[in-house]
Amino acid sequence: MQDENPKGCENGCVEQDGVCCPKEPPWPAWVAYASTFLFLPVVVMALVVLAQTSVWKLLGWLLILWAFLVPLRLLVCARCPYYGQSCPTLFGKLTARIFPKKQGSMVLGLWLDVAAILALFALPLPDMLRYGGVGALFLWILLFTGAFLAIAKTACARCPLTFCPIGKAGGLAWKLIDTLWEKALEKVRR
Ligand code: SF4
Helix, strand or coil: CEECCCCCCCCCEEEECCEEEECCCCCCCHHHHHHHHHHHHHHHHHHHHHHHHCHHHHHHHHHHHHHHHCHHHHHCHHHCCCCCCCCCCCHHHHHHHHCCCCCCCCHHHHHHHHHHHHHHHHCCHHHHHHHHHHHHHHHHHHHHHHHHHHHHHHCHHHCCCCCCHHHHHHHHHHHHHHHHHHHHHHHHHC
């Protein structure tokens, strides 16, 4: 639920799902283009491989991608304080071109986003192995997780929507990476 003048939130903030969010988007403009650009190789690799391994899986993957890019935006971005504004993806502005502003919780939509992202990652896994062996499988995992980690660092790390499970997962992933890196450095320094 979004409230323009909620109790407890400072002026210039809006409340979304119990969190006070600054009305001014906290991301520099380049983040939206970086997020989009980072996922392009993932989409291209999935299309190229699935087109050769299973047309039905290709159609299924495209259906999930469409569901993520269009109807799920109605449950997430159309309800977001940054609807119609520059945000960490191009969704904020693109959603405003296809859907009117909505009120309501974003949480269910964000969890459906998680399900869609996991399905987009997992569905092609056996096909990557069948198409190009361990090398293709490794490249797919690297491209997908690399894009996720980069977006977590550039976009989610600045995001005030702290109830978002994607941002929480990104934060945990980087905390783990930083801890492992520190441990490795300690070993080297000894
Ligand atoms: S900040 Fe996130 S949820 Fe909000 S419009 Fe942008 S992509 Fe959608």
